[in-house]
Amino acid sequence: GAVVSQHPSWVICKSGTSVKIECRSLDFQATTMFWYRQFPKQSLMLMATSNEGSKATYEQGVEKDKFLINHASLTLSTLTVTSAHPEDSSFYICSARPRETQYFGPGTRLLVL
Amino acid sequence: DAKTTQPPSMDCAEGRAANLPCNHSTISGNEYVYWYRQIHSQGPQYIIHGLKNNETNEMASLIITEDRKSSTLILPHATLRDTAVYYCIVRVPFKAAGNKLTFGGGTRVLVKP
Numbered sequence: 001g002a003v004v005s006q007h008p009s010w011v012i013c014k015s016g017t018s019v020k021i022e023c024r025s026l027d028f029q030a031t032t033m034f035w036y037r038q039f040p041k042q043s044l045m046l047m048a049t050s051n052e053g054s055k056a057t058y059e060q061g062v063e064k065d066k067f068l069i070n071h072a073s074l075t076l077s078t079l080t081v082t083s084a085h086p087e088d089s090s091f092y093i094c095s096a097r098p099r100e101t102q103y104f105g106p107g108t109r110l111l112v113l
Numbered sequence: 114d115a116k117t118t119q120p121p122s123m124d125c126a127e128g129r130a131a132n133l134p135c136n137h138s139t140i141s142g143n144e145y146v147y148w149y150r151q152i153h154s155q156g157p158q159y160i161i162h163g164l165k166n167n168e169t170n171e172m173a174s175l176i177i178t179e180d181r182k183s184s185t186l187i188l189p190h191a192t193l194r195d196t197a198v199y200y201c202i203v204r205v206p207f208k209a210a211g212n213k214l215t216f217g218g219g220t221r222v223l224v225k226p
Contacts, residue, residue: 100162
């Protein structure tokens with residue numbers, strides 16, 4: 001299947017700082033990428049849809065000014081958690097699809113102290 | 114997209130076939146059945162998908178009932194590495210409408226020695 005990578009795989013930061021997470025499609029181009037968040041023992045929740053060359057589409061309840069998404073190229077989308085707080089600690093997963101099947105990255109675990 | 118119902122958990126014996134059920138009684142004619150799994154602390158992994166015919170690949174088999182209201186994912190020879198949360202998702206083709214892949218609670222499968 002298609003390969004989606006994320007960087008970093010984990011990050012620890014202080015409260016109030018910003019953290020950037022990268023998502024790359026390694027063997028295909030993706031005009032659309034998806035960002036999910038998963039809290040412990042819960043299912044994945046879609047946060048936003050990242051669109052290459054245009055604004056991201058955010059799900060209801062997700063603050064677009066807090067979770068900045070940039071999709072600057074056909075193989076790279078970034079999620080920046082601005083002014084992170086402990087409640088933003090979570091597992092962030094990106095996804096993309098070359099054709100009919102959606103593939104997921106390995107995830108980035110964020111811990112905000 | 115149609116809602117799915119899965120048992121919250123099940124145990125399987127190593128080396129035996131694991132049969133994971135999924136009910137999707139409100140499925141529409143053009144909706145596919147997708148299966149993903151998520152091993153602890155990893156991103157979801159695509160397993161298989163189908164429309165109405167049974168499907169098989171190197172990972173699993175998908176059996177869809179004739180009325181398409183339910184399906185079964187079969188792991189032919191479960192190993193300890195198959196321990197994961199398995200998600201059954203029903204959705205229209207990505208090209209047709211929307212791009213969202215929505216996750217329910219899934220089935221937490223524990224393969225025991």
